[in-house]
Amino acid sequence: MDQVRDAISIEALAGQTGTSEWIRGKAYYRNGRVGPLAFESAPGGNHAVHAAVHAADSYIVRLILSSQADRLLDWQCSCPHTQPGPCRHAVALLLRTLSEKGDSKLRRLLAVSSHLQDASVDHLTTDVHILFRYQKQNDRILVFPRLIKRNRAGQKIMSVNPL
Structure with a gap:
């Protein structure tokens, strides 16, 4: 130890x-x-x-x-x-x-x-981030949501990609 x-x-x-x-x-x-x-x-x-x-x-x-x-x-x-x-x-x-x-x-x-x-x-907040990525070979835009939970002090306690 x-x-x-x-x-x-x-x-x-x-x-x-x-x-x-x-x-x-x-x-x-x-x-x-x-x-x-x-x-x-x-x-x-x-x-x-x-x-x-x-x-x-x-x-x-x-x-x-x-x-x-x-x-x-x-x-x-x-x-x-x-x-x-x-x-x-x-x-x-x-x-x-x-x-x-x-x-x-x-x-x-x-x-x-x-x-x-x-x-x-009661003291958690959730931020939702939407990320976009362009795929050149397929000529399309991909969308990636990301959820981030924060405690009262603003510290990140969890993040997840729901898809």
Whole structure:
């Protein structure tokens, strides 16, 4: 692990993770994007779990959980995420790990994330960009719509080509 992080209570994880990261991590979990889990012992009686999470690319994620699996002690992901808090891939792996262990915290975490998603919708804006491209060989103009969702601070949280 590259840096020392403060441990995060699993119960408080949704509040410590960016809203878009949490929502997308939950979607990756629900859509079965987390590969087979590999468990191992970590120093101090803690547990490590790692797996590939398949999004636009595949990312290798490793989590270190406390011995009671009630705190996320550290995480590492091969994605380019640089914000504080776990990335969406770490969230997906954590939810899958709790699911595999039959942990009662999973239901509460999924409920919290639904609440976050509902609360954040009021603060999202959607920009629609229309891109035009001329195809010389066919002598026609192609139209490409692009939707961009932004949070209250104006940061892009999602973009999609609906076609």
